[in-house]
Amino acid sequence: MTAARTGVGQPAAIHRCFEAQVARFPRVTALETADTRVTYAEVNRSANRLARRLRALGVGDEQPVALLLEPSVDYVIAVLAVLKAGGCYVPLDVGYPPARLAAILEDTRAKVVVTRGDLEEGLSAHGARTVLLDDACEPFTAGDDENLDVPVGPDHLAYVVHTSGSSGRPKGVMVRHGGVVRLVQDPDWIRLGPGEVIPLLTSVCFDVSMFEMWGALLNGGCLVLAPGATSSLRTLGRVVADHGVTTMWLTAGLFHTVVDEGVEILAGVRQLLAGGEAPSAEHVRKLLDAHPGMRFVNGYGPTEATVFAATHTVVPPWRADGAVPIGRAVDGTDLHVLDDVLRPVPDGEPGQLFIGGAGLARGYLDRPGLTAERFVPDPHGAVGGGRLYATGDRCVRLPDGTVRYLDRIDRQVKVRGFRVELGEIEATVRRHPAVWDVAVAPHGDSPESRLLVAYPVLDPARAAQDADLTLAEVRSWLREQLPAHMVPGVWRTLPRLPLTSNGKVDRRRLPEPFAA
Known part of the structure; x- marks a missing residue:
């Protein structure tokens, strides 16, 4: 795309x-x-x-x-x-x-x-x-x-x-x-x-x-x-x-x-x-x-x-339907969703997002190796010499032409021998009306013993009525949406997710799943 x-x-x-x-x-x-x-x-x-x-x-x-x-x-x-x-x-x-x-x-x-x-x-x-x-x-x-x-x-x-x-x-x-x-x-x-x-x-x-x-x-x-x-x-x-x-x-x-x-x-x-x-x-x-x-x-x-x-x-009226897309390219910018060998993926299929155009930085200061790794030659440009920035973000193009962010590529983990995209689990959990936000993290070093831990932020109105019942409903619903190896085995509700100063989820501050 x-x-x-x-x-x-x-x-x-x-x-x-x-x-x-x-x-x-x-x-x-x-x-x-x-x-x-x-x-x-x-x-x-x-x-x-x-x-x-x-x-x-x-x-x-x-x-x-x-x-x-x-x-x-x-x-x-x-x-x-x-x-x-x-x-x-x-x-x-x-x-x-x-x-x-x-x-x-x-x-x-x-x-x-x-x-x-x-x-x-x-x-x-x-x-x-x-x-x-x-x-x-x-x-x-x-x-x-x-x-x-x-x-x-x-x-x-x-x-x-x-x-x-x-x-x-x-x-x-x-x-x-x-x-x-x-x-x-x-x-x-x-x-x-x-x-x-x-x-x-x-x-x-x-x-x-x-x-x-x-x-x-x-x-x-x-x-x-x-x-x-x-x-x-x-x-x-x-x-x-x-x-x-x-x-x-x-x-x-x-x-x-x-x-x-x-x-x-x-x-x-x-x-x-x-x-x-x-x-x-x-x-x-x-x-x-x-x-x-x-x-x-x-x-x-x-x-x-x-x-x-x-x-x-x-703009209103707008019906909430999953995560808000990242949308379309701004003026002077190119967006490409590509596979591992920089070929466009079909609409609806996930791939890495690459960015080109007038907004690209020159590169990293005194880091020629890293610059060459992340800013790659553009094989799709009409004029030679163009570059693409490899974002490391996994995205998908929607039927209406907008782009939706899924997750970081480097957040793939193996659970019971299966390769799991944590972002897919998070995106699915967020679709439940009782969940406002969620982070999913792996717990354990080996793929055989690794657990998936979900940290949901529940709708306060639903949680106030019966938080345990609401969480049980979410877990039951998720088992209907995803394979068993993708359903978190441990759930710990939070009033809000910890954030970095730049507004991103600070995964280092997620609490230990079994802490009191």
Whole structure:
């Protein structure tokens, strides 16, 4: 199966697109905090001054510059300054432990670190020059504030963001300007433009923050900077109401919590995106029942494909039917469901999802072997020289042309001699109306003695009536759906599944099946 969206024309550099918005909307608010509003023109002038300071320090063609800053006005200005200077930015989360920060600095060999005086102590010894953005600092208040004329095109690196590596060493994904611009300028999957208000809710090291930031700033919208906004539903609701948020992204886990415990805080939001894990179809239905004028978008994409490679938009009325699909390719992106030798599989048959097109990252920083392994030559492209990214995600194309995510390929296990896909079990259990979510994990080292353990999250209303009876009903129903070797032998209900900071199920924190 192949699905493609082809972008029109060559996208410009990120900061050039921003400068075009400055020319159109110089006095419009670009950044908003609890007590500050900064216009497009003001942001641009400050970024130009800082960019010249960075140029004087030797920042130039794709030179990595590390940014250790909380989500703030300073952070956005610093990002733009690095891009205007011709460099690429390396976001560092202020909550990371020093060892993690040191590993990223070592990996990128950044010669310059932009931070604040109160955050600098979080950095261990390093050989980079430090630029401090303290209040009324020279980079923001003095110097030429005109746009720079540094040659930067769509294929230049924009940022390097680090993800977990199986070896324990973080791997840097090198993302190009063109990948970002193709995602947020004139998108075919979401409405972005002047008047849109988007909060930066995710970590600056999570690639969805690139959508939040550039979705607003490359379209004349307003980016809301509210650190800690997701610390509680009350805080999140206050941010949404006080700033008039119109479009926002939530991890699937937080989305489920909001729908269950405070769906009213989303009043006024016109477009809600969720991802990280597959959002529950039942929660999407409940959301749209509560807010029938809202558009819900399930966004799918690995960091290596620049935030989103596919999206599925849901508008009411909508009937919940299993997991929400990941949808169709966004503009400028190709999706292929292929077998082990890169041949298209028939519709309805599972295969690995491969991604191609303008959103692909350049590869992994200083990891040529891993880059060659995951970014493979495209045998299906009309023009030679194309690449495909091997996602490791097992997917299937549905009869209507959309793509549904099944599971990670590397989550296959053997039980009693049979090869079992845990994702298939989870997808089946989720179809039962009494189950809101579930994780299935193997327990035991040998295939002969291995048990499958299910961790379901039951519908609270059903569980309150009789949790044991409800669970027995689910288990009996599942035995009618799957072969015996695929039915978990141990079940342990949870109030909610443990999640990582990026909204994915944290399988390491699933409780021991036989613990008290």
